Amino acid sequence: MPAAEVVTDHSWGLVGTAVLELQLDGERFIAKAGDTKDRHISREIRAHREWLAPWTTRGRAPRLVHADEEAKLLVTRFLPGVLVQGTEQEWDPDIYRQAGELLAAFHAQVAVPDETHEARENRRSLAYLDKKHTIAPEVTARLRSEIESWPTAAAVLVPTHGDWQPRNWLIDEGTVGIIDFGRTDLRPAITDFARLAVQQFATNPALEPAFFDGYGSDPRGPAAWHRIQLREAINTTVWAHQVGDKPFEAQGHRMLAAALRE
Template sequence: MEGDWTHWLPLRESGAQTDPVYARDPCLPGGRSSPRSRQCPAAARQFRGAARPDPDRRGRQESPARRRTAHRQAGQLLRRFHDAMTGPLVQPEADTVVENTVAGLDKHLAKAGDHLSTTEAELLRHLVGALPGCGPLPAGWLHGDFWERNLLWNGQRCTLIDFERSEPGPRVADFVKLATSLWLDHPELRTALFEGYGRPLSEAEEYALTAFAAADAASALAYGPRHGDPLVTARGRRTVAHLLQEGRL
């Protein structure tokens, strides 16, 4: 990538937002345990090096207004990425992601063990179990690891990086990481992102987002404690606590 880009500086209020483990996080829709190297659509190339860097901005925390601008641009880029492959070529794989998410839940709940109470496990089972009832979810080519550390920002323009997890799937799955971390504290960034994306989530996608987040929490609590990873564990606990209180994201 041309120029000296610096990573977007994430907020420091929550450990989940500064979690370096996201680069190898197993908690992905469909129950995948490791990244799968997939060829990105040709459109992905236009998201690399989209703007020239400003070296003087390195290490700075952005203002709230500029941060909203960055997320709005990120939404625009993600929509173009999702639209790069649509229709019958990707819908079957999106349906498979839903099936695998539901099928893999009990395995994650078993591994999570005492890190989930009976009430919590039943809640996650209820939320994820209703996922197929959402019907066919809008499909596209997913980024696969969409969160702030994979957004680069030079003070004026935003670009996306790290496409190694890109693959077909339900579009809503790309919003899980932001929804379970950043958006809980900063709903204005959710608003900005969907302004850029060009449409809000449908009612079915809103429920699917909650269901995918529930599955992600189970996976995080199956993985984090076993691997001594307090950040992943904390992210899972926070999602469960929120779902217990609110019933949805």
């Protein structure tokens, strides 16, 4: 695409991933390129190749144009719309009903039993606590003790978005579309509810029932949901500290406090 014109640079600047909106021959595209540390482009490529059909066939997610996993490069067609986050639609129950319905179709594609998932996630959370972070030492000790006591029964994994929240939803003439698949992977379905639970659901009580009305049911069991919340809180707090995202780090601390209270 040597003749493409850069319309907008959508890169976050927190990590070494470039995201450019391009125009070529009257069409718009999104190009993403990762640096040597990037682990998200390969996930996004896999998502496009294996799991996005429930959305792309309905025009609810961008279609793949080109991908090179070795070069960490991805090009998709531009998906029109405005980010839901920061608009009045962020608090519209109908948006969450649509998001729930879209997510249910995504989760329903395949279910994979995994005997090692819980033990692997426990090790991952403990490894995060070994990194530099701002979690208080007494809280860190409590977290380690609790994680080491958790059971490691088999889990059922499904395709998950990994960052399911309004900053990755677009609204176009009342219809919700989905972007950003850099965290897409096989996980327990309820992991996709974690960020909404501590953000929009906690702010507006009408959004959670609307979301699960679209999803079809609320599959969260208390013990499994607690483990998900605590893991997500640890990962958020430590990762945000590593990249210098202070607001996200503060959110991680709030998530930790809430999970530990429960």
